Amino acid sequence: MPVPVPPLGSYQHVPETKENLDWAELVTVDLTNYDTPEGKQEAAKTLIKAIRDKGFFYVKGFDIPQEKVNRQFALGKQFYELPLEEKAKYTPEGLDEGKFNGYVPAGRRIVDPETGLRDNVEIYNIPKFNGDFPHNHPPIIQERLPEIEEFAKDLHSKVLDxxxxxxxxxxxxxxxxxxxxxxxxxxxxxxxxxxxxxxRxxxxxxxxxxxIRGHTDLGSFTLLFRQPVAALQIRDPLTDEWKWVKPQDATITVNSCDALSFLTGGYVRSTIHRVTIPPKDQQHVDRLGLLYFSRPHNHIQLNTITDSPVLQREGFTQNDFEKSGNPVPTMEDWTFKKQKWQRTRKTEPAYYTATIVPGYQEKIYDKDSAELQPVLRQLAQATVA
Structure with a gap:
């Protein structure tokens, strides 16, 4: 007999930190007047400045009630309360080869080489509801799949489009x-x-x-719903300083990513970011995130757009692949090559600066990470030698 799914209940966000952190100055793209020609033009100016200057911004004025957002947080909380053996049933085969839909357990990465301490991050990914992907989920998710589908499609039509x-x-x-x-x-x-x-x-x-060490996201836009545990930081492109991203009421934090940067020859910024240790007044609570990752169609080749007068005037006419003379990958190839690199559990210096696809080499973005100290020492010794 099937086990009944418990009621979803309400979700209470924890209080924000009282510490005075060095917050990033990010602009807000307001969609309130998006349906008017003047509002659309004004928002377009705000958006392009945001993704040229910082690569991160807030968006508000979208028609998704906070109640629906909170229900998704409540659902995520309920999923993670399942026993590990139940969640592990939904770990995809081929995780090390770049597969990512389903459950990704914690502990796959060593974050402190001296003690062998591993990461403590769990992920559950749900793919598109367009007929291309199987949807095999635990009952807690499966019974609420129509609600999740509606929410995901709302994000696409009311925010991303x-x-x-x-x-x-x-x-x-x-x-x-x-x-x-x-x-x-x-x-x-x-x-x-x-x-x-x-x-922890x-x-x-x-x-x-x-x-989570410094990185860039591989897609177009990433949406991150407000949750009050401060931990997200961006590396300011102008100063190279790490700045905290402040949770803002009734907004989604958005960052532009690798694919848009390739498509615009680097005009759109794919900003480096990381998840650091929360301030001390928030280290006693779990941090639950609600995200959506948007990517171009799998068959799209990531060539620099040649039709944009702006890119032509500003001289952004080639991306890294084109400059190097290497073949330009499709989005599908780029996704799974980078995802496979991310999933690989290696500690050799060559891994951290690997050529993921010919023409694109990864970099080390945060040199204060405990995980990277042995790697940085080896790289320094190799340079001296």
Missing amino acids: PLYTLLALALELPEDYFTKIHSYPVKSEDHFRYMKYNK PLEENAKIKSW
């Missing part, structure tokens, strides 16, 4: 230029995510410095 339209306007392209290559019915590796950073003892946090 407007942002892609604004980006096209800012680049003097037809309004549907980016929406046509990010259409929901077409196969792409978009996914909705519940992500849990399990709390203070002494462990003191050793590891950060929970």
Whole structure:
């Protein structure tokens, strides 16, 4: 007999930190007047400045009630309360080869080489509801799948489509230029995510410095719903200083990613970010994240757009692949090559600066990470030798 799924209940966010942190100064793209020509043009100007200057911004004025957002947080919390053996049933085969839909358990990465301490981050990814992907989930998720599908599609139509339209306007392209290559019915590796950073003892946090090292996201836009545990930091592109991203009420934090940077020859910034240790007044609680990763269709080749008068005027006419003379990958190839690199559990220096696809080499972005200290020492010794 099936076990009944418990009621979802309400979700209470923890209080924000009282510490005075060095917050990043990010702009807000307001979609409130998106349906008017003047509002759309103003928002397009704000968006392009945001993704040129910082690569991170807030968006508000979208028609998704906070109650629906909180229900998704409650659902994520309920999923992570399942026993590990139940969650592990939904770990995808081929995780080390770049597969990512389903459950990714914690502990796959050593974050403190001296003690062997491993990461404490759990992930559950849900792919598109467009017929291209199987949906095999635990009962807690399966019974609420129609609600999750509606929420994911709302994110696409009410947040992402407007942002892609604004980006096209800012680049003097037809309004549907980016929406046509990010259409929901077409196969792409978009996914909705519940992500849990399990709390750690203070002494462990003191050793590891950060929970996820500096990186860039591989897609187009990443949406991160407000949750009050401060931990997200960006590396300011102008100063190279790490700045905290402040949770803002009734907003989604958005960052532009690798694919948009390739498509615009580097005009759109793919900003380096990390998840660091929360301030001390929040280290006693878990950090639950609610995210959506948007990516171009799998068959799209990541060539620099040649139709944009803006990119032509500004001289952004080639991306890294084109400059190097290497073949330009499709989005599918780029996704799984980078995802495989991310999933690989290696400690050799060559891994951290690997050539993922010919023409693109990874970099070390945060030199204060405990995880990277042995690697940095080896790299320094090799340079001296």
